[in-house]
Amino acid sequence: MADALLMIDLQVDFLSRNGRLPISADHVEEVLGAVKEAAADARAKGWPIAAIGNEFPKSAILANLFRNFAALKGAEGAKWDPRAPERFDAYFAKATTNSFSNPDLDPWLRQREVKAIHLCGVMAGACVAATAKAGLELGYEVKLIERGIGAPSASSRSKALERLLASGCAISDLA
Numbered sequence: 001m002a003d004a005l006l007m008i009d010l011q012v013d014f015l016s017r018n019g020r021l022p023i024s025a026d027h028v029e030e031v032l033g034a035v036k037e038a039a040a041d042a043r044a045k046g047w048p049i050a051a052i053g054n055e056f057p058k059s060a061i062l063a064n065l066f067r068n069f070a071a072l073k074g075a076e077g078a079k080w081d082p083r084a085p086e087r088f089d090a091y092f093a094k095a096t097t098n099s100f101s102n103p104d105l106d107p108w109l110r111q112r113e114v115k116a117i118h119l120c121g122v123m124a125g126a127c128v129a130a131t132a133k134a135g136l137e138l139g140y141e142v143k144l145i146e147r148g149i150g151a152p153s154a155s156s157r158s159k160a161l162e163r164l165l166a167s168g169c170a171i172s173d174l175a
Contacts, residue, residue, distance in 0.1 A: 004114040005042040005049045005174070007035060008099060008121030008128055010084035013070040013077030014150070015122070020070035020077050023122050023150035027157070032083050034148035035120045038174040039085040048089045048112050050105065053080060054127070055093040097130035106138060116141035118172040120148030124160035132164050143172035 013019040015028055023031065042049050054071035055078055056064060064072065071078040073095075080086065092102040100106055109117070117140045119128055128149050135142045144164060151157035165171070 002113065002115045003042075003045070003047045003118060004109055004112065004116075005038055005047055005118050005120070006052060006099060006131065007039070007049065007085065007088065008052045008119060008131060009054055009071070009123070010035065010051070010081050010121055011053055011071055011077065012079050012081050013075075015081040015083070016077075020068045022152075024153050024157075026154065027150040030147055031120070031122070031150040032081075034145055036085055038118065038120055038145050038148055038172070039087070041174045042118070043087070048109075048114065049085075049087070050108070051080065051085075051088040051091045052099045052102070052105070052121070052131075053091065053093055054078065054095070056095050060095075097127045098134045099127065099131040100134040100138065109140070114140070116143055118143045118145055118174050120145040122150040124149045124151035124157045125163075129160055129164060132169050133167065136168050142169045143174075144169050145172045145174050148174075 055073040056071050058072055092105045094102045117135050132142045
């Protein structure tokens, strides 16, 4: 296999209007629709699919204050959003913006001989960006599912995607 789909932080606190740190309401349906399409395409191609979620420790008071206490480990808001694809091959928890901070993600991908990772999820300028940059540093080809990436505003999404494309990422053909 050469490709994998990574679905990043599709959690209640980021996708729900009542979430603690939601993306733009204008992005939610577009992101969920594109992620569902991408997951179906990846599954049809036989690609591995990983779900990655924030599980921030309650003890990180200052950081949690900055994040409005979103996605605290064990909290309702940290749960995988029920509208997001629930069929995936592995789940990786993280407590930083970079998905590769979970030491099991890279070996999992390498065991499957993945060369390219297709990213979708939230937030464009934070967790998606940090994962994309780390993926490039680890030697992966990084592809962005543009419609499947959310942010607090259209402007912040556009700027984050422009920076990622300039850093060596490409646009995915999924969704």
